[in-house]
Amino acid sequence: xxxxxxxxxxxxxxxxxxxxxxxxxxxxxxxxxxxxxxxxxxxxxxxxxxxxxxxxxxxxxxxxxxxxxxxxxxxxxxxxxxxxxxxxxxxxxxxxxxxxxxxxxxxxxxxxxxxxxxxxxxxxxxxxxxxxxxxxxxxxxxxxxxxxxxxxxxxxxxxxxxxxxxxxxxxxxxxxxxxxxxxxxxxxxxxxxxxxxxxxxxxxxxxxxxxxxxxxxxxxxxxxxxxxxxxxxxxxxxxxxxxxxxxxxxxxxxxxxxxxxxxxxxxxxxxxxxxxxxxxxxxxxxxxxxxxxxxxxxxxxxxxxxxxxxxxxxxxxxxxxxxxxxxxxxxxxxxxxxxx
Amino acid sequence: xxxxxxxxxxxxxxxxxxxxxxxxxxxxxxxxxxxxxxxxxxxxxxxxxxxxxxxxxxxxxxxxxxxxxxxxxxxxxxxxxxxxxxxxxxxxxxxxxxxxxxxxxxxxxxxxxxxxxxxxxxxxx
Numbered sequence: 001x002x003x004x005x006x007x008x009x010x011x012x013x014x015x016x017x018x019x020x021x022x023x024x025x026x027x028x029x030x031x032x033x034x035x036x037x038x039x040x041x042x043x044x045x046x047x048x049x050x051x052x053x054x055x056x057x058x059x060x061x062x063x064x065x066x067x068x069x070x071x072x073x074x075x076x077x078x079x080x081x082x083x084x085x086x087x088x089x090x091x092x093x094x095x096x097x098x099x100x101x102x103x104x105x106x107x108x109x110x111x112x113x114x115x116x117x118x119x120x121x122x123x124x125x126x127x128x129x130x131x132x133x134x135x136x137x138x139x140x141x142x143x144x145x146x147x148x149x150x151x152x153x154x155x156x157x158x159x160x161x162x163x164x165x166x167x168x169x170x171x172x173x174x175x176x177x178x179x180x181x182x183x184x185x186x187x188x189x190x191x192x193x194x195x196x197x198x199x200x201x202x203x204x205x206x207x208x209x210x211x212x213x214x215x216x217x218x219x220x221x222x223x224x225x226x227x228x229x230x231x232x233x234x235x236x237x238x239x240x241x242x243x244x245x246x247x248x249x250x251x252x253x254x255x256x257x258x259x260x261x262x263x264x265x266x267x268x269x270x271x272x273x274x275x276x277x278x279x280x281x282x283x284x285x286x287x288x289x290x291x292x293x294x295x296x297x298x299x300x301x302x303x304x305x306x307x308x309x310x311x312x313x314x315x316x317x318x319x320x321x322x323x324x325x326x327x328x329x330x331x332x333x334x335x336x337x338x339x340x
Numbered sequence: 341x342x343x344x345x346x347x348x349x350x351x352x353x354x355x356x357x358x359x360x361x362x363x364x365x366x367x368x369x370x371x372x373x374x375x376x377x378x379x380x381x382x383x384x385x386x387x388x389x390x391x392x393x394x395x396x397x398x399x400x401x402x403x404x405x406x407x408x409x410x411x412x413x414x415x416x417x418x419x420x421x422x423x424x425x426x427x428x429x430x431x432x433x434x435x436x437x438x439x440x441x442x443x444x445x446x447x448x449x450x451x452x453x454x455x456x457x458x459x460x461x462x463x464x465x
Binding site: 119146149150164 | 363408424428439
């Protein structure tokens with residue numbers, strides 16, 4: 001394929017370009033041909049004048065070529081904006097569908113060769129799982145093995161997760177926060193109306209407020225139950241934190257930012273997030289240090305099934321729940337108004 | 341092959357959803373729809389992972405009455421992995437939506453082609 005074609009002048013592109021050029025050149029060349037007929041003796045001319053004319057003709061030809069080049073470029077540009085755009089758009093759709101279809105096809109081929117759904121002898125179900133299940137209750141003290149796994153065996157992973165959430169909240173804060181000046185007016189005029197959280201909504205909706213009064217305590221209570229029971233039943237810090245934050249968001253929607261700001265400000269966010277993540281890091285550092293050096297960690301595991309059991313799992317669940325609730329609430333507040 | 345696909349119906353659906361999300365990501369020019377496509381892709385991954393952990397006739401891995409034999413419980417590891425995935429997906433969705441809001445405030449459009457065109461013009465000027 002690397003060999004160069006010998007008839008490159010006859011390639012379709014070259015022929016197309018020549019045809020386009022000849023379309024404009026034909027008239028000029030016809031005139032040139034008609035000036036001096038073949039066989040006729042050339043008229044006597046002053047050589048100096050002839051040289052001048054020659055130069056002028058060359059200059060003219062150069063200018064014309066330049067103009068034609070520009071014209072061709074402009075034609076190409078116009079083509080990309082109209083027909084070419086449609087053509088490339090269709091090609092894009094076709095190739096995308098083809099690529100998606102190929103991905104689905106090859107992955108389906110893989111799925112057809114995977115072990116059957118629900119079979120017990122799959123490779124994923126190996127000795128690690130057996131150990132997690134059989135020793136998990138004795139080693140972590142949590143009846144919920146998933147909680148025992150993610151907050152004890154794989155606790156470092158969960159610390160990373162909480163940090164990812166915290167960093168995402170900080171990034172959204174940087175991107176969406178609208179600064180206020182001394183008088184409480186937003187500094188950027190363009191987004192002034194967006195910072196007014198009641199701009200598009202009726203003020204003090206009675207139905208929403210009644211619902212919020214009824215539901216917010218229940219939601220907060222249920223969220224706390226899910227967090228505190230994370231080591232005993234399905235649930236844990238992530239789901240419980242999401243439920244708590246949904247209660248807070250309902251309250252915020254019903255009563256506005258002024259009332260919600262009494263218990264949740266940037267300072268609360270900083271303190272709670274930093275405190276929870278710091279506590280998580282220190283607690284797990286302690287248990288990793290003890291585990292790695294063969295020391296006895298003085299954290300009682302308690303009787304499995306009791307509320308005060310599972311060693312560090314319940315405090316860690318609370319820390320994770322606080323980070324999740326703060327992050328979700330601040331996501332909502334920033335997207336709604338650009339601040340707290 | 342069709343028989344095998346039907347027996348693994350959860351994973352088949354997950355793969356098809358993944359492809360749909362990918363095509364949405366490529367074809368849609370609206371940024372919000374692109375984010376929705378990415379979320380469909382991550383949801384398909386969670387479905388796939390969760391279906392990998394299931395074993396017929398076994399229960400969720402929560403110890404009841406002190407039974408700790410491995411043959412009574414399903415695989416708890418994919419559940420934890422799905423949890424990790426959901427958290428990361430929430431984080432990146434929030435981040436991307438914030439970036440989209442900033443882009444909209446600046447260019448007053450969500451069409452990625454128009455935004456690219458305007459950014460190019462700004463660069464030239």
